[in-house]
Amino acid sequence: MLTPVVDDDGAPFWEYAAQGELRVQTCADCAEPRFPPRPCCPHCQSFESEWRAVSGRGRIWSYVVPHPPLLPDYAELAPYNVIVVELAEAPRIRLVGNLVTGPDAPLNSLSPDRIRIGARVQVVFSSTGLPQWILERP
Numbered sequence: 001m002l003t004p005v006v007d008d009d010g011a012p013f014w015e016y017a018a019q020g021e022l023r024v025q026t027c028a029d030c031a032e033p034r035f036p037p038r039p040c041c042p043h044c045q046s047f048e049s050e051w052r053a054v055s056g057r058g059r060i061w062s063y064v065v066p067h068p069p070l071l072p073d074y075a076e077l078a079p080y081n082v083i084v085v086e087l088a089e090a091p092r093i094r095l096v097g098n099l100v101t102g103p104d105a106p107l108n109s110l111s112p113d114r115i116r117i118g119a120r121v122q123v124v125f126s127s128t129g130l131p132q133w134i135l136e137r138p
Contacts (some may be wrong), residue, residue, distance in 0.1 A: 012039060033054075034049075
């Protein structure tokens with residue numbers, strides 16, 4: 001399995017995820033959420049930020065079902081999905097992940113024909129702290 005590349009700006013995201021929390025970097029001056037994490041607010045240019053908890057609810061904004069050739073570790077799982085989730089309380093924030101049947105379920109645990117743009121999803125966390133998504137109404 002791939003592991004995230006963690007830099008100084010994004011490290012808190014992964015630390016919170018390892019604790020089962022979905023948090024988004026937010027400007028401490030203008031309150032604008034931002035993702036991916038970065039040192040400066042693109043709206044007010046402030047360097048002050050905080051990590052605010054979000055509900056983990058959202059909707060599928062886009063998706064793809066990759067097919068081989070793939071990275072060797074993922075070829076056996078194909079076809080599987082990769083979704084883009086628009087967060088409910090921060091619609092300009094979109095996170096990439098996989099739609100699965102539950103925490104620690106394989107990437108191919110949900111049939112691709114069940115995925116719909118606009119479907120409501122909820123975050124779950126794998127035992128390794130990786131955010132994944134499940135359908136709110138399976």
